[in-house]
Structures are given as structure tokens and as C-alpha cells.
Amino acid sequence: EIVLTQSPGTLSLSPGERATLSCRASQSGFSSYLAWYQQKPGQAPRLLIYGASSRATGIPDRFSGSGSGTDFTLTISRLEPEDVAVYYCQQYGTTPRTFGQGTKVEIK
Amino acid sequence: EVQLLESGGGFIQPGGSLRLSCAASGFTFSNYAMSWVRQAPGKGLEWVSSISVSTTYDADSVKGRFTISRDDSRNTLYLQMNSLRAEDTAVYYCAKGSGMSYWYFDVWGRGTLVTVSS
Numbered sequence: 175e176i177v178l179t180q181s182p183g184t185l186s187l188s189p190g191e192r193a194t195l196s197c198r199a200s201q202s203g204f205s206s207y208l209a210w211y212q213q214k215p216g217q218a219p220r221l222l223i224y225g226a227s228s229r230a231t232g233i234p235d236r237f238s239g240s241g242s243g244t245d246f247t248l249t250i251s252r253l254e255p256e257d258v259a260v261y262y263c264q265q266y267g268t269t270p271r272t273f274g275q276g277t278k279v280e281i282k
Numbered sequence: 283e284v285q286l287l288e289s290g291g292g293f294i295q296p297g298g299s300l301r302l303s304c305a306a307s308g309f310t311f312s313n314y315a316m317s318w319v320r321q322a323p324g325k326g327l328e329w330v331s332s333i334s335v336s337t338t339y340d341a342d343s344v345k346g347r348f349t350i351s352r353d354d355s356r357n358t359l360y361l362q363m364n365s366l367r368a369e370d371t372a373v374y375y376c377a378k379g380s381g382m383s384y385w386y387f388d389v390w391g392r393g394t395l396v397t398v399s400s
Contacts, residue, residue, distance in 0.1 A: 209386040211327075218375055218390040219319075219327065230388065262327055266386045269339050271317075271329040 176200055176265050180274035188282045193250040195277045197263035202243050204267025210239055210248045213276075214259045222261075223248065255281055284308040284389045286376045291394030298366050298398075304359040304376030304391060312354040315379030317387060318361050320372035330374070331361065334382050344370075366398045 177200040187193055197208070206226040211219040221230040223239035226246055236251045250257055258281055263274040290302040304316070317332040331350035332339045338350050349362040359376055373393040379385030 207384050207386070211387070213327075218392050219387070220390065221386065221388050224380065224386045224388070260326075264327070264329075264386070266384055269332075270341050271332070273327040273329065276326045 175270055176204060176268055176272050178263050178265060178272055178274035180261075180263060180277045182277060183275075184278045184280060186280045186282050187253050189253055189255060191253050193253050193257070193279055195248040195250075195261055195279075197241075197246040197248070197274050199244040199246075199265065204265045206242055207265055207267030208239075208241070208246050209264045209266060211262045211264065212257075212259045213262065219262065250279070253279070253281070257281075284378065286378060286389060286391035288374065288376045288391045288394040291374065291396045293397045293399065294366055295400055296367055296398055299362070299364045300366065300396060302361040302363065302374055302376075302394060302396070304361075306357045306359065306376075306378070309378070311352075311357040313382070315382050315385045316350075316352060316359045317377045317379060317385075318350060318359075319375045319377050319387065319390075320370075321375070321393075322369075322372045325372075328372075332379070332385075333359070334379075363396070366396075368398050370396060371398045372396060 208226045210223040213219040227239045260276045287305045315334045318330040347365045375393045376391040377387035378389040380388045
């Protein structure tokens with residue numbers, strides 16, 4: 175099973191700042207089959223990024239994904255108040271599908 | 283518009299059974315893998331089960347107790363949950379796969395809450 179470790183656990187930034195979220199895999203072998211999801215309080219998750227770097231339909235371009243192998247990053251270039259959420263990475267190249275434990279993004 | 287609507291959650295005693303349903307609309311249901319993902323109260327996301335055309339995949343934590351199935355004629359996904367345990371308490375989300383192989387979850391339902399307690 176591929177274990178995904180996200181860091182930091184919580185990120186507290188001011189509006190307009192850059193947010194950098196990390197997702198590290200315990201092993202490679204799932205190619206770039208890595209997705210990122212956003213979950214706002216009381217809501218279902220929403221797909222942000224797939225294939226490590228492709229934005230899903232309707233996702234603002236301030237969200238970007240990068241990385242390969244075992245290290246992946248989600249970047250929010252200019253944080254907005256509506257970006258307050260928990261962000262999860264997930265690999266879909268192997269079974270069992272696994273999620274990271276999440277990074278909570280807060281606004282200062 | 284693609285929509286997924288879960289139903290069937292509720293309160294159940296340990297050892298009991300429950301069947302969840304997910305009604306899909308707005309896309310050709312039979313062309314996509316479908317999955318269940320759960321979230322225990324205050325916790326992160328956990329993949330439960332997936333089904334492609336006829337192949338099923340289950341997390342070790344539910345293997346032998348949960349059965350995923352689909353009825354393409356009714357555009358409906360199911361999760362039969364037997365021998366329920368307290369640790370199965372969670373919101374269960376139905377999620378549409380992006381295709382039939384190496385799928386990510388591109389659309390999610392709102393979820394249905396399952397509470398297992400005596």
C-alpha cells in the first residue's frame with residue numbers, strides 16, 4: 175500500500191499570500207496518477223487537480239499542481255478567503271487507492 | 283449536469299446490515315467506474331470500494347463484509363454493508379470515476395451518514 179504523507183498539517187496565511195502544500199509518497203510506481211481535492215467545511219470533496227498537474231474543469235488558475243515520483247506539490251498562488259478548506263492528495267495508480275491525511279488551510 | 287444522490291444511511295447496531303444506494307444522472311453511467319469513499323467524524327477520506335464494468339475492488343478494512351455492485355439499467359450504484367462495526371461510522375460518499383482505468387474521482391455526491399452504535 176502506498177502511504178501519502180501531507181505537510182504541513184495546518185497552514186495559516188494572509189489573503190494574497192502563496193500557499194505551498196506537500197504530498198510525499200512512501201514509494202513510487204503510480205506514475206503521475208496523483209489528484210488533489212478540496213473539501214470546504216460541511217461539503218463534499220471537489221476535484222482540483224488530476225494527473226499531478228492538470229486542472230479540473232472550472233478550477234481557477236491560481237491553483238496549480240506539480241511533481242513526480244514520490245514528491246508532489248499543490249500551490250495556491252494568491253490565497254483568497256474562499257480557499258479555506260482541507261486539501262487532500264490521492265494516488266489512483268495502484269489499489270488500494272490511498273489519500274493523504276489532509277492539510278488544513280486557514281486565513282490569518 | 284452530472285449528479286450523484288446517495289441514500290440509505292442511518293443508525294444501525296453493531297453486527298447489523300445496511301444497503302446504500304447512489305442514483306446517478308447527467309452522464310452515461312455504464313461508461314464509468316464508480317466508487318464509495320467514506321469519512322469518519324472529524325477524520326480524513328478513506329477509499330472503500332470501486333467497481334468498473336464487472337471488476338470490484340475493496341479496501342482490506344471492508345473486504346468480506348461490504349459488497350459493491352451496480353445496476354446500469356437503473357443508473358444506480360450500491361453498497362451492501364454487513365457485519366457493521368463501530369469503526370464503520372462515517373459519511374459515505376458516492377464518487378464517479380473519470381473513466382474505466384486509472385480513474386480519479388471527478389464528481390462526488392453529498393454523502394449519507396451511517397452511524398453504528400449500540
